Amino acid sequence: MLDERKLAVLRAIVEDYVHTEEPVGSKALVDRHHLGVSSATVRNDMAALEDEGYIAQPHTSAGRIPTDKGYRLFVDRLSTIKPMSGAERRAISTFLEGAVDLDDVVNRTVRLLSQLTRQVAVVQYPTLSRSTVRHVELVLLSTTRLLIVLITSTGRVEQRVVDVGKAPEDALLGDVRARLNAAVMGARLAEVQSLVVDLPEAFAPDDQPIVASIVSAFLETLVERPEERIAVSGTANLIPLGHEFHSSIRPVLEALEEHVVLLRLLGESTAPSRLTVRIGHENPYAELAAASVVATGYGPGDETLAHLGVVGPTRMDYPGTMGAVRAVARYVSQILAEE
Amino acid sequence: MLDERKLAVLRAIVEDYVHTEEPVGSKALVDRHHLGVSSATVRNDMAALEDEGYIAQPHTSAGRIPTDKGYRLFVDRLSTIKPMSGAERRAISTFLEGAVDLDDVVNRTVRLLSQLTRQVAVVQYPTLSRSTVRHVELVLLSTTRLLIVLITSTGRVEQRVVDVGKAPEDALLGDVRARLNAAVMGARLAEVQSLVVDLPEAFAPDDQPIVASIVSAFLETLVERPEERIAVSGTANLIPLGHEFHSSIRPVLEALEEHVVLLRLLGESTAPSRLTVRIGHENPYAELAAASVVATGYGPGDETLAHLGVVGPTRMDYPGTMGAVRAVARYVSQILAEE
DNA sequence: ACTGGCACTCGGGTTCGGGGAGTGCCAGGC
DNA sequence: GCCTGGCACTCCCCGAACCCGAGTGCCAGT
Numbered sequence A, B: 001m002l003d004e005r006k007l008a009v010l011r012a013i014v015e016d017y018v019h020t021e022e023p024v025g026s027k028a029l030v031d032r033h034h035l036g037v038s039s040a041t042v043r044n045d046m047a048a049l050e051d052e053g054y055i056a057q058p059h060t061s062a063g064r065i066p067t068d069k070g071y072r073l074f075v076d077r078l079s080t081i082k083p084m085s086g087a088e089r090r091a092i093s094t095f096l097e098g099a100v101d102l103d104d105v106v107n108r109t110v111r112l113l114s115q116l117t118r119q120v121a122v123v124q125y126p127t128l129s130r131s132t133v134r135h136v137e138l139v140l141l142s143t144t145r146l147l148i149v150l151i152t153s154t155g156r157v158e159q160r161v162v163d164v165g166k167a168p169e170d171a172l173l174g175d176v177r178a179r180l181n182a183a184v185m186g187a188r189l190a191e192v193q194s195l196v197v198d199l200p201e202a203f204a205p206d207d208q209p210i211v212a213s214i215v216s217a218f219l220e221t222l223v224e225r226p227e228e229r230i231a232v233s234g235t236a237n238l239i240p241l242g243h244e245f246h247s248s249i250r251p252v253l254e255a256l257e258e259h260v261v262l263l264r265l266l267g268e269s270t271a272p273s274r275l276t277v278r279i280g281h282e283n284p285y286a287e288l289a290a291a292s293v294v295a296t297g298y299g300p301g302d303e304t305l306a307h308l309g310v311v312g313p314t315r316m317d318y319p320g321t322m323g324a325v326r327a328v329a330r331y332v333s334q335i336l337a338e339e
Numbered sequence C: 001a002c003t004g005g006c007a008c009t010c011g012g013g014t015t016c017g018g019g020g021a022g023t024g025c026c027a028g029g030c
Numbered sequence D: 001g002c003c004t005g006g007c008a009c010t011c012c013c014c015g016a017a018c019c020c021g022a023g024t025g026c027c028a029g030t
Helices: A004-020 A026-032 A039-052 A068-078 A086-097 A102-117 A170-184 A189-196 A205-220 A249-257 A259-267 A318-338 B004-020 B026-032 B039-052 B068-078 B086-097 B102-117 B170-184 B189-196 B205-220 B249-257 B259-267 B318-338
Strands: A120-124 A133-140 A145-152 A157-163 A230-233 A275-279 A291-298 A306-313 B120-124 B133-140 B145-152 B157-163 B230-233 B275-279 B291-298 B306-313
Touching: A004 A026, A004 A039, A004 A068, A026 A039, A068 A275, A068 A318, A086 A102, A086 A318, A102 A120, A102 A230, A102 A306, A102 A318, A120 A259, A133 A170, A133 B133, A133 B145, A145 A205, A145 B133, A145 B145, A157 A205, A157 B157, A170 A189, A170 A205, A189 A205, A230 A259, A249 A259, A259 A291, A259 A306, A275 A318, A291 A318, A306 A318, B004 B026, B004 B039, B004 B068, B026 B039, B068 B275, B068 B318, B086 B102, B086 B318, B102 B120, B102 B230, B102 B306, B102 B318, B120 B259, B133 B170, B145 B205, B157 B205, B170 B189, B170 B205, B189 B205, B230 B259, B249 B259, B259 B291, B259 B306, B275 B318, B291 B318, B306 B318
Parallel strands: none
Antiparallel strands: A120 A230, A120 A306, A133 A145, A145 A157, A275 A291, A291 A306, B120 B230, B120 B306, B133 B145, B145 B157, B275 B291, B291 B306
């Protein structure tokens, strides 16, 4: 049904269309790619490809453009991920090495990714739940108000202010701090709740209310607020350079500010080194029907702490984009593993 | 030279143009605003206004649009800041009250501001330099690696990892922690450097290298990285709804990602309750010649810890935007003062 | 099974010509 | 002296007509 040559034609159409951004006709195809056949033959193949739904015509008697289904076939069977060049790898590496803390890592990553792909890059901050507790600190702000700081193994710092009602004594505070740290240090965040829930019972009855309020505020620092945990860069790339463009970018811009949407876009993807490509209508949001998402997980070792990826038009350079996403994910994982 | 009526005509032109987004002619003016004169008179006034450079014609025999100079006069002398309605004030207040920490405050503020003004909102994180040290914490991560955490009076947490070369003893660490906190607690960040530079001398010669490296890493947490300290929201508002639009928004989008640029845009503005309005070419960046910035400082009390504002087309609703910016700045200042 | 040829289609760009909104100016009235 | 009604003029915008060319589908021939 789809012989070798038809696949070659489809590949050529995708490559040309991505390059020229214009519907590609049979004549142009045989000129640019030296398939050994005439344009008439290509036309027949194109008719077949159109019947199967891989390509479409914007209007009668215009060239063909790939459909989502066509891109899908291209990604799955007709292309290979394009590895980064040595120079690019070095540039990535040195740029990321310079990061001083987790925020910096994420910010550098997202900028880098948008520049490499010339598209919109999205990076999720490493999730808390898989990371472990490094340290808990209690700081008295005023007589009754206490700042709780949680530091995790991924370098995240969470904080919460709590009013404990009555002034705690220094000794008590030191005791709570010591027991709290002893209980949770090194534990995964997901396990923490069960480890501290009994903590107040170890204290004198008079002190238990204070301790209980500290513990409950501490637990609050663990709840994720995923809507704040995303970095986006390169939105200007949505606007093509020379070309005129569709008003379809407004909904995309809006979606990019909805962090919940972004998380869902990235979120269902998978382990590091596996790339998720979602093309056009495959996206869970109708507003992004003209957009594709290339995403992957990242994190130290094989763990997936978070996801990153890019959003661009369905007409994108998939091999190159996939190569860049994969490379950046690897390097940032490496950086995280070192810390 | 500019009598009362000419000013009224200018005001009417600005208001109509902001509303209709189309050049406004003498006929339409006398219809919509009941100035007590005929269109011919208005035409004469318009000619005078054009001579003075307050308005311009896109083409001969088209209506007039305000120039930057015209907007400037409008803002300075012809309009008053439009106060928020009671319902709006309540909405602002309750929305901001819900914030749980500083990040949340900033994020909520920027979203709120972009929704109120239907424009791009920019909020700078409170600066470190004016705030004071609340607490410094040292956490041993491995035998030689130390995490330094700085907590400021505005709720910011800065952190830095340092490798001290050889394993410090617990007692030493406790001593450093105590002396460090004693030295800097309550001090303004700008003063901190001079307060700790002599600290190593108080220790035994053997320990001084360790202490020195801790102190220098600690000082690093103080340097601001302003490029990471900005939140932006509402970029989708750059794209007008029904209207076609100029490709001039791409440079604006790019500028919005350059945090250094944004800081300069906001940065030269002033104390809370004073609004800075920069119109078109008054902006320090040529790319933003078609944009206006309305900004103000904010912070607890009369202190200006940081700035916030909106960026929009020169053709914007200045009174409404200024009202929204002022109101939001006041409320967020209030929130900060409470913490 | 592929190729060359041919008639046909249709979108995009160009030209042309009203229609209309708006202006500048002038002469006359309060 | 200032305002007004009137009038001629200027362009912009919009739609219609039009041509051109790229591209297609099909068919007959190799």
